Amino acid sequence: xxxxxxxxxxxxxxxxxxxxxxxxxxxxxxxxxxxxxxxxxxxxxxxxxxxxxxxxxxxxxxxxxxxxxxxxxxxxxxxxxxxxxxxxxxxxxxxxxxxxxxxxxxxxxxxxxxxxxxxxxxxxxxxxxxxxxxxxxxxxxxxxxxxxxxxxxxxxxxxxxxxxxxxxxxxxxxxxxxxxxxxxxxxxxxxxxxxxxxxxxxxxxxxxxxxxxxxxxxxxxxxxxxxxxxxxxxxxxxxxxxxxxxxxxxxxxxxxxxxxxxxxxxxxxxxxxxxxxxxxxxxxxxxxxxxxxxxxxxxxxxxxxxxxxxxxxxxxxxxxxxxxxxxxxxxxxxxxxxxxxxxxxxxxxxxxxxxxxxxxxxxxxxxxxxxxxxxxxxxxxxxxxxxxxxxxxxxxxxxxxxxxxxxxxxxxxxxxxxxxxxxxxxxxxxxxxxxxxxxxxxxxxxxxxxxxxxx
Numbered sequence: 001x002x003x004x005x006x007x008x009x010x011x012x013x014x015x016x017x018x019x020x021x022x023x024x025x026x027x028x029x030x031x032x033x034x035x036x037x038x039x040x041x042x043x044x045x046x047x048x049x050x051x052x053x054x055x056x057x058x059x060x061x062x063x064x065x066x067x068x069x070x071x072x073x074x075x076x077x078x079x080x081x082x083x084x085x086x087x088x089x090x091x092x093x094x095x096x097x098x099x100x101x102x103x104x105x106x107x108x109x110x111x112x113x114x115x116x117x118x119x120x121x122x123x124x125x126x127x128x129x130x131x132x133x134x135x136x137x138x139x140x141x142x143x144x145x146x147x148x149x150x151x152x153x154x155x156x157x158x159x160x161x162x163x164x165x166x167x168x169x170x171x172x173x174x175x176x177x178x179x180x181x182x183x184x185x186x187x188x189x190x191x192x193x194x195x196x197x198x199x200x201x202x203x204x205x206x207x208x209x210x211x212x213x214x215x216x217x218x219x220x221x222x223x224x225x226x227x228x229x230x231x232x233x234x235x236x237x238x239x240x241x242x243x244x245x246x247x248x249x250x251x252x253x254x255x256x257x258x259x260x261x262x263x264x265x266x267x268x269x270x271x272x273x274x275x276x277x278x279x280x281x282x283x284x285x286x287x288x289x290x291x292x293x294x295x296x297x298x299x300x301x302x303x304x305x306x307x308x309x310x311x312x313x314x315x316x317x318x319x320x321x322x323x324x325x326x327x328x329x330x331x332x333x334x335x336x337x338x339x340x341x342x343x344x345x346x347x348x349x350x351x352x353x354x355x356x357x358x359x360x361x362x363x364x365x366x367x368x369x370x371x372x373x374x375x376x377x378x379x380x381x382x383x384x385x386x387x388x389x390x391x392x393x394x395x396x397x398x399x400x401x402x403x404x405x406x407x408x409x410x411x412x413x414x415x416x417x418x419x420x421x422x423x424x425x426x427x428x429x430x431x432x433x434x435x436x437x438x439x440x441x442x443x444x445x446x447x448x449x450x451x452x453x454x455x
Contacts, residue, residue: 093392096176097167099125103384105375106184109138110145110246116178117385124181124383125164132173144246149177151222151245159213161233161243182233182241183372183381186298190229192373196301200332200363202370203298206232208359209240210294214287215350217242221251223258223283226265227290229297234372236381251283258283267310268303269293272342275317285344288353292339299332300325304340331358 094101102115105126111134116125135141152163167176186206190196198206210232217224224245231244247264260283263274271289273281296304304322307313320342324333335358338348353359375381 093388095119096127096169097165099127099165099167099178100385100388101127102388103376108244110135110141115181115384117383125178126181128177128179130175130177132175145175147248148244148246151248151250152179155217155220155222157213157216159209159240159242160216161241179243180235180241182235182243183375184234185230186232186234186240187228187230188373189234189370190297190301193370198298198370199365199367200299201365203295204358204362205238206240206298207291207295210242210291211350211353211359213240213242214291215354217248218258218284218287218350221253221255221258223249223251223260224287225249225260225263225283225290226269227287227294228266228269229294230266232294236372249283260286265290267313268305270314270317271344272318272320273344275314282344284350285347288339288347288350291353292336292348295339296324296336299328331356335359 096116098119099116100119102117104112104114106113111128111130113126113128116127117123118125130145132142135145138144149163149166152161156162161182162180163177164180165176165178167178168174169176190198197203210227214224214227222245224242224247226244226247227242231242233241233243235241249260249262251258251260259280261280263270263281263286269290271281271286274286293304296302302325304324305313305316307316320340322340324336328336335348335353335356338356339353341347348356371379372381375384
């Protein structure tokens, strides 16, 4: 073959010098093989005779020519960078057992929470996805999850989250906890408001439901030990659900009292007896204290005890000195004082809380309630499973107006990121190091691209 055919790495300036008068330089156009624009582009001022052309019914290919000496080979081969290969993201239907997977609802220290749809009952569910590799890195992570599953299977109350099903995937070492569907936590609602607090009547409604749920847990000899707004979920109907029983403790029915010896939970909601490091403490009064801190946060937007570090925070909690803002008046003021007493013996019990005047009488509606924040700009919290079902059973790729695109370079970066995360984790013995990667995408047809730059 002539040297001119093999010299495809020469500079642009050299290319210009080697183009003869009879050659036509192609533009950076993208076309289909059977495009009508292809033939005129080659035939324009071409030196080829009519007998060298192919039949009209056959596609015109450069390598079908008898003589390619007059064609600049650099005009046919273009180097395309990875950021120019574009893919279209598609919603792939994924099922776990009989449940159809939806979008992400939230993410905690233990795992992700996604929406699910029961294909048998068509009930909306939420699933907590737990990875064994991640649980082993969390202190007491595996034990806490096992304890939570055991407790939730034995509990049934309208103000306690219900466990619907538990699924295991041994190959991926994942565990799926299917639970009741909730639209969000009270913590998220507080953070969505400028004042970071609820109106008194709204705080009253949530607090009374919290006490109802705690009374049920204590009747089952269960101490939650981590009551806080982030663990109080809300349904679309406004029903409060106590969740996250990972650090909860069950007291033996034949025990003389409710003494506990292990304190766990969020530092800002821990009582003075735990902050001061006591060896044992009454468990039920721990939930009363954390409920008092939660109510304080509901109505003030602040916390009764704060600190620059966890040591300073525990020091302030251990002293038990706090102030209540002046706009909090009786009887709510006296209720907060009674629930946040430093000594557990002087602290209110759930029975005293229920008999309190503020608990028994709902405050008047003085302002608009705090709404449930929208999920991804959807104030109605529509099912995120539906787009996956539509895309699976109906071809909506050509008509969708909100298609998402990404490049090959972005895809490669995502693969490298996930592989780095996998390498940083604890490697499992007897496991293949080969990473399974399935592209949830479909490549766009070339004709949809407006053009391609030569690099």
